[in-house]
Amino acid sequence: MDSNPKKSDHFNGLHWVVEDAVYAGEYKVKVWFRDGSVKIVDLKEPVFKERTGDVFVPLQDEQFFSRVRFDEELGTITWSNGADFAPEFLYEAGIDDGEGDAEEKQPRKA
Template sequence: MDSNPKKFDPFEGLYWVVEDAVYAGEYKVKVWFRDGSVKIVDLKEPVFKERTGDVFVPLQDEQFFSQVRFDEELGTITWSNGADFAPEFLYEAGIDDGEGDAEEKQSRKA
């Protein structure tokens, strides 16, 4: 019997799980995914769709948008007002930013 049981991972096996994210300017977010891919996701269009009274309206202020953060518990990007985007949407909408950025990710976490 294993004395060190494996920690439960509700996202196990899902390639699109977000592992980190940073604001990349002009309503774009740089996102690191579990499968090792790094993508730039342009969220300007979804943020500026015609909306009234919804959680995305505050994101139209670029200064507020730039306060995006990675929420480890939710496994995606969020803002302080509760706005978030589904990680699978981020994965599909993102444009590959190349590989080998694990070192950059590690240096930001230090």
């Protein structure tokens, strides 16, 4: 057995692992997960929560929020100021995206 497993081995079997993400408009992010599900996650409420941490304040600017990116190393969505959301939260908060054909349900290839 390899004593230095690759990142992908570390997350093996975890259905909530993020594979890709794109901005979907109005503080929503379309997220592809390892289990093949594609979910739309509405992050407006957590971003605008009264007691939100300072790191989330810049996300209240929709133009800044729209620059969300998938960070492969962290395995979740992030922004340039260091804000991120736990992949488990994204999975639980997301609503299945039943729209589109099979091609649209595939993560983008880098």
